[in-house]
Amino acid sequence: MIRYSISIVLTLLLAPVVGQLAKSNQSAKPESGIQIPLAQNTKPFNQEQTLVELRKQIAEQKEKPAEVVFKNIQWLKGIPAGRVLAIMEIGYSKSLGVDCTHCHVVDQWEKDDKPTKQITREMATMVRLINNEHLKKIKNLKSENPVINCTTCHRGQTKPALNLP
Ligand code: HEC
Ligand code: HEC
Secondary structure: OHHHHHHHHHHHHHHHHHHHHHHHOOOOOOOOOOOOOOHHHHOOOOHHHHHHHHHHHHHHHOOOEHHHHOOOOOOOOOOEHHHHHHHHHHHHHHHHOOOHHHOOOOOOOOOOOOHHHHHHHHHHHHHHHHHHHHHHHOOOOOOOOOOOOHHHHHOOOOOOOOOOO
């Protein structure tokens, strides 16, 4: 009985350390043999659920300009906040074949700590330049108003192909 309680006390003391270990190595187990729930650390990112929650949070403000509703909007200014999430889901994640975590630390959406987020702003600037200047100068194209977007190059990959498969 005494050994049992010591082992529980030890486990509680070690819990934060074990938690850290578990983050870097999911198979790490506390030596006492007592299982510590790791659910919080190992829960896989659920993009659909995340979007449902974010949409709920901004539901009453979804028509307001993005920069009013969100904290660090530099590129999507003037766009209704609700559309920002659609751009994140389809325009960015899907066309690159990634999920939100490629550019964001989950729940710290306003931070610019992943380089891919700033790359995205510069890619968007490039796309606008191609659409507004370069494509307009090319005569005799099929479309009256030819445009490209992220999918044109990325096609579900972070690194656009240079060759056909
Ligand atoms: C390819 C990169 C990329 C991906 C993938 C991406 N985002 Fe973003 N996200 C951005 C960029 C860039 C901005 C800032 C836009 C600006 O400056 O106007 C942003 C801004 C945001 C913001 C506004 C944060 C604030 O308060 O300023 C939210 C919320 C957000 N993203 C959620 C998501 C969600 C949810 C997903 C997944 C469905 C996602 N993003 C996927 C690049 C990305
Ligand atoms: C004209 C072609 C083209 C278009 C259009 C384009 N990209 Fe890119 N993108 C590239 C190239 C080329 C790279 C560099 C890949 C490499 O590292 O070799 C790249 C890289 C990236 C990266 C870095 C990926 C990584 O994980 O290293 C991100 C993020 C990105 N693009 C986002 C976007 C977004 C978002 C759009 C639409 C707004 C877009 N791109 C439109 C060509 C394009």
